[in-house]
Amino acid sequence: MAQSLMMRGLTNYITELRASKNREDEEARVDKELGNIRAKFTAARLSEYDRRKYVWKMMYTSMLGYEVDFGLSEVLNLIQFPGFKDKCVGYTAATVLMSAASDTMPAMLRAMRGDIAAADPMLQCLALTASANFGGSKIADDIGDTVRSVLFGAMVPTAVRKKAALVLLRLFRVKPSLLPVPDYTSRLIDMLELPTLGEKQAVLCLILGVLAKNGVEHFAPLLPRLITMLNAVAVDSHADPHYVYHKVACPWYRVRILRALRHFPFPTDKTVQVPLTDVLTDVLRGTPVTKSLNHNNASHAILFEAINIVIRYGTNGPASLRERAVEHLSKYVNIREPNVRYLGLEGLTRMASLPGTREQVLRQQKAILISLKERDISLRRRALDLLFATCGRDNAEEIVGELVTHLITADSAIRSEMVLKIAILAERFAPNLRWYVDVVLKLLAHAGDHVSDDIWHRAVQIVTNNPPLQRYAAVKMFQAVETSMAHETAVKVAAYILGEFGFLLQEPAAGESATGDADDATTVSGSKQFVALHQHFDRVAPESRVLLLSAYAKLQHLYEAELDHVLTPIFEAHTTVLNEELQQRAVEYLSLKAQSDDLKGRVLEAMPAFEERESVLEARLKDTSKTAKDVDEWGKEADGAAVAADSPAASAPTPGRAKRAKGGAVGPDDESSSSGNEAEPAAQEDEDILGLGGDDAGFMGGADDAFGAAAAGDSPNIVASRGVPSGSLGAVRTALFSFLDRGRTRAGLFADDTVQLGAVVEFRGALGRLRLHIVNKSDGDLRNIEIDCPGTDAVATSIVDVPDRVPAGERPALEIRFKCMRPFADLIPITVSFHSGPMSATVEHSYALRAPVFTTSFLEAVALPMDALKARWGALAGEPKAARATVPVLRDPAAVLRAIGAEVVQASPEHGALGAATFRTEATNPDGKKISVGCLFKVSPQGSETAIEVRSQHGLVTRGLVNSIKAAFAHGVGSA
Incomplete structure (x- = not known):
């Protein structure tokens, strides 16, 4: 009856918290309950049932995010009581409420060490589980030796030994000296002879951790043992019926054996080579796709671990294994079931990196291209990766052409990745550089929004470093910006190319630049180049206008008589604009006009060739792509099967x-915030626009x-x-x-x-x-x-x-x-x-x-009536409570406010959005109530810009919110 009441009290507490109408109600209920628990703990008498009940309530309160800074002594009392129920609650609460720095930790460690060494398997399991959840160096130092003794003990129950192996793995990662190699090598290998499969599997997890830390140098006897174990299950079908999962014998056990085998290089000893090759061949042969999803999942896990081994061996392993792996994966690529096809595409991508497999993989190019058009974006990404991996000089034009064609209809989620990989392939395998320029132009035309600065910067470098290409690039860029609908990125590239090499268009191509192409005969005057560029001036962003002004300055120097009367008024008009970078460029170029021809020639001379270095696109690909080393979900489970990485103790x-x-x-006044790179004014301008420099540099430094x-x-x-x-x-x-x-x-x-x-x-x-x-x-x-x-x-x-x-x-x-x-x-x-x-x-x-x-991280939306918002808005006028800013970006104001955590009180396309929120803190006022700051927002479109206004009682909150909203607009937060 008492236990029923205890559970009823806990259930009622949880129900009341869930029924709270707002945060304030919940906090009031929590404060009341914590006060009641404090009073009960200080009472003269407290039953064991009540102690457990109140500790459960403390745990639940802590898991909701509230700080519970008392009652640890009661948790310790539960651990020290002899009963299983008390210890169970005590250890569970300790992992939630205690940390390694707690004053009660030494006493808890003594109790834990005693329970681990006890003869009661139930208590041993409780203490081992708690020690794994805590982990850390202090646990390893205090009880690591005790756990090791239990693992290698003679008469240890199966459940206890399994837990001991996994706990020791957790502690070994923190303190490798617990299992010094080679002292414990033979003992670990001998433990693979334990009678139950569960014990073997736990020991395998521990061995995998030791191999990852120390390598295989001292584990030579382990290789034939692993092959024998795998052969017994995979070939001879010697498996405990309890470990057969949907007609797959011991899948997790086999996966761990294969993962251990992957640590070893391909053996040179024929007596080991032959059985290893036979068992891997059997694994690669015996994994058909069935109608049972669970069966497929288990068999695929085994198959792909075997493929990982084949990839690990590379050319050192038998060619027959590589051929069989590719053959099997090729079947998967043609199966309609998307999960299976995903596995096939991913596996073939990794196999394509091995010598001698590319031709075999290329036979599936048609199926790969079909997958590129699938609705599932994960399939499209894997197909893109595989095409990228199989592309070479012999098929680059075909693959790049297919990718560019698909780019036209591809959705935005994959376009950026496609553009990057197309640009890299075009550079790597270009049959000639004119083809490379044509590909870049297609990228600008079909996916200009997704052509990053790195991509067009690289194109400019290649053109600059190859003089025979410069005239052709200038012709193509002129043709690209002749249309009024040219993308802004194309305008930036054209501004640079025409500014540097536009003079080559005065006469037909000759010498190395002439190839007999129709474009070689094209000639364009300076005024036509200017007109083609300037038609885009008013619609592009300030950083693009900076590039255009630089191009104008070079055109004016080359065609002074033709363009001076047109360009001088443009420079004069921009000497008073608000944008600092545009104003500075205009003033400099205007003053340069009065200088000598010699000085102007030196200032405006063509840019030198760029230093040859690794393509920044290749570097980006390395940063964003997975490495060839396989890090998979099975591996994660194998190395931490009994250790909850997300446990409260952790x-x-x-x-x-x-x-x-x-x-x-x-x-906010950090001196480093105002530093800029004078050699890259356009980039600095971009940072100012995003609110990361200038007056707002304190937001980021x-x-x-x-x-x-x-x-x-x-x-x-x-x-x-x-x-x-x-x-x-x-x-x-x-x-x-x-x-x-x-x-x-x-x-x-x-x-x-x-x-x-x-x-x-x-x-x-x-x-x-x-x-x-x-x-x-x-x-x-x-x-x-x-x-x-x-x-x-x-x-x-x-x-x-x-x-x-x-x-x-x-x-x-x-x-x-x-x-x-x-x-x-x-x-x-x-x-x-x-x-x-x-x-x-x-x-x-x-x-x-x-x-x-961010400041917005601690916001909570507040539903505020419009009348109340207007009244509070007027009361918060004037600095520092109110702050304004504008951003040269148009987005849905209501969507941005919702994204940062504010409540939208009113919204319309014409007038923007009004919002309200509360900034929460843990500080308390003299009455003991937590201090909050009310915040009001007004975000509205103004022409091509967006105006942001924030008002609150605290100037720092206001400034932090303005900076956050500016960055949100700049980085597309709230976009569909």
């Missing part, structure tokens, strides 16, 4: 190794401050230092500001050939959390991991304990928690640092980024 805030002594938040690489260390072993390259800044900014959309909770922050950083965010009131995933894309460990995210008096931060190493192919996640205490307008810096490479030639990495935490 997210408990603790200082750990996340060092936070570096730097602070960038202030300068480019060098926000994203610059750290200086190289003084250690003699460090041979290089790497940070965020300048070419990746645009992508990093885009990823960061995509989180301004409150509906977007996950995205990649940065990636290079070594690491990929992904983020998952969640905000509730004044609290937020960021799960930062660190994906090791290299072949070795990432060492000395440091996460620096300094808190401020405005936003407090706490970080999960960070492991010293991230093994190759693994993707651990850490959590950073944020608590907003007062208004702020600046982004929070976050630096990820580590070492890679061998100890004798270490590369130091330091990536200085910004956390995706």
